[in-house]
Amino acid sequence: MREMKKALKAAFPHTIPILTGFLFIGMAYGMLMDSKGYGPGWSFLFSLIVLAGSAQFVGVTFLTSAFNPLYAFFMTLMINARHLFYGISMLERYKDMGKLKPYLIYGLCDETFSVICATTPPEGVNVKWFRFSITALHQLYWITGSVLGGLLGSMITFNTKGLDFVLTALFVVIFTSQWKAHPNHKPALIGLFSTAACLILFGPDRFIIPAMIGIILLLILFKKQIRGPIPEPEQGEEEIQCL
Amino acid sequence: MPLTTTQTLIIMGAMTLGTVITRFLPFILFRTPKSEHSVITYLGQTLPYAAIGLLVVYCLKGVTFTATSGWVPEAISIAFTTLLHVWKGNTLLSIGLGTVLYMVLVQVVFV
Incomplete structure (x- = not known):
């Protein structure tokens, strides 16, 4: 118990930058959910259990269109595919995390990944509880933001038409950040143009699965040409990518 | 719901x-x-x-080109968000102002 408290104290300062971001984006999520008829209770559940920012935002569109869990599953896999990379980078670090390991992996969102990569606990602080504290604090901030947004949305009534654009803006911003940060634009362009081509070919209701297959095939077929210099994400660099 | x-x-x-x-x-x-x-x-x-x-x-799958209101608000807001982000690099600012601009456009300008 004392060890836990000590670790929490040491971890808190490292989570402050995420606190602001998660509260703000979490609130936008809660408000968006509320505007679609899913109140703060639902935002709480989704943020607690799914715990994946961008997937949750896209998830709002699963909740407002025809019921299709398989589609929701594949979309989430695709959106969160980047976590495969985080996992691979964390194999060594999480090797000896004991009984906390499952939770640490469960809560390994982008922000948590970047903070844990960039920090080491001070002398005398238990590294397992330190990493646990970072992961749990981030989850707490995310849940708090979403619930606050849901509450705010249900108290204040305003014209929410166009609020959905927060999702578009989020991905445009991530796209722009990645474009600026990485010299190799081929994967991004493949994603953009093969999806656009599939949208035109298959129409807005059934273009996503063909687009995913197309992207993976193109990436694998042209591996040699694409490879080039793709730097691995720098620690802490992927600020919001992170959701 | x-x-x-x-x-x-x-x-x-x-x-x-x-x-x-x-x-x-x-x-x-x-x-x-x-x-x-x-x-x-x-x-x-x-x-x-x-x-x-x-x-x-x-995110743009709902865009249509039959009327200006079907694509112009998206085009303006995306251009604005991108430029603001290239210029300032502040994620929250870019998302926040970009969304507000889009809401104003669809609620007031392209009704």
Whole structure:
């Protein structure tokens, strides 16, 4: 118990930058959910259990269109595919995390990944509880933001038409950040143009699965040409990518 | 709530499963950290970039070109968000102002 408290104290300062971001984006999520008829209770559940920012935002569109869990599953896999990379980078670090390991992996969102990569606990602080504290604090901030947004949305009534654009803006911003940060634009362009081509070919209701297959095939077929210099994400660099 | 409570819970389950798989898979597959897993590592490096491109298009699937109100607000707001982000590089500012601009455009200008 004392060890836990000590670790929490040491971890808190490292989570402050995420606190602001998660509260703000979490609130936008809660408000968006509320505007679609899913109140703060639902935002709480989704943020607690799914715990994946961008997937949750896209998830709002699963909740407002025809019921299709398989589609929701594949979309989430695709959106969160980047976590495969985080996992691979964390194999060594999480090797000896004991009984906390499952939770640490469960809560390994982008922000948590970047903070844990960039920090080491001070002398005398238990590294397992330190990493646990970072992961749990981030989850707490995310849940708090979403619930606050849901509450705010249900108290204040305003014209929410166009609020959905927060999702578009989020991905445009991530796209722009990645474009600026990485010299190799081929994967991004493949994603953009093969999806656009599939949208035109298959129409807005059934273009996503063909687009995913197309992207993976193109990436694998042209591996040699694409490879080039793709730097691995720098620690802490992927600020919001992170959701 | 367009879906029933049960349907919503099933969607939540599908999303959780998708997320959990991407987070746990490397730890289940690669018990030995040092070995080479070239295709998975390669996809882990490139797919995140392609996926964001896919998501940008996904967000715009409702755009139509039959009337100006079907695409101009999106075009203006995306250009604004991108330029603001290139200029300031502040994520929250870019998302916040971009969304407000779009809301004003669809509520006041292109009604």
